Amino acid sequence: MERVPLERKVLSENDRIAASLGARFAAANILCLNLISSPGSGKTSLLERTLESFDRRERVAVLTGDIQTENDARRLARFGFPVRQITTGGTCHLDARMIERALLDWRLEDLDLLMIENVGNLVCPSSYDLGESAKIVVLSVTEGEDKPLKYPSIFHKSELLILNKIDLLPYVPFDVVAAEANARSIHRDMDIVRVSCQTREGMAEWLSWLDRKRKVSRAAAAAC
């Protein structure tokens, strides 16, 4: 038997498409964010709170992934920004080709922020890069503070942890400090923002994180 070395990524085809998307986003000066969480942690709610805070002239668009239904796109479309639903028909994550297809007839030059809501799932989306500038993981306080340890991949790969539903803290036994320590034991430099999409507490901090990111991405574009 002869052993032949291969040495390449299993998902090299997805990575290739993701890299080409990333290059197109960079060329069009777009900050692209990939939001990932379990079903129901509040990705769409966060996007609703975010879109409602924007001036209508902001060059912002959203892609939202679900296995079934157009519900999330409907919830998000009422803010007047371009929104497109990607229904995966069973697949538990978005992949780069789905993004490429969804963007076919969009003029990227008209955008500078693209937010992608991934399919509700804390595991699978972490394997598939979408050409994004950063992944963001949303964890809600009803899910338990051990989740970063149980699902380390997505915490390792996300730049920001949004700890959502903090309005429920009085009613659930959730140790915020332990949750954050668990996240940082996987990803030492992770940014963490505590929010409630219900009471809007913490929204200003999230929006300023987003603003900082947009400035950095604009500055990088201006430099090249």
Add this chain to the structure above:
Amino acid sequence: MHEIGIANSVLDAVRAERRRFPARHIYKVGVRIGELAGVDPDAMSFCFEALVRGTELEPLALEIEFCARRYQCRSCGRSYAAPKEDLACPDCGVRDSQFLGGDELELAYLEVEDGTRATRA
């Protein structure tokens, strides 16, 4: 869940490689899966076997090398594999380590039936 898609990607790679070894059977594919790859090795093996069964690829084994999270301490320089809850350096206890690896999802090698040496693509 998505292990079926990952297993399929591995098989796509094996099928592509078969063209390099037209007269020789590929018996095994080696894959590296990091603790942070978000891929469950057992689910992956299960899907792999199910996908291979009854196809022209049989017999084809999957060998998974599971890779722990690895860090290097910025304070004392020691490299180590970290347990889940804590990435502090086991020697000096400092929590300031650089990430070395543990998120790999890679095709490592094939084991191919002996024959005349194939030309590299």
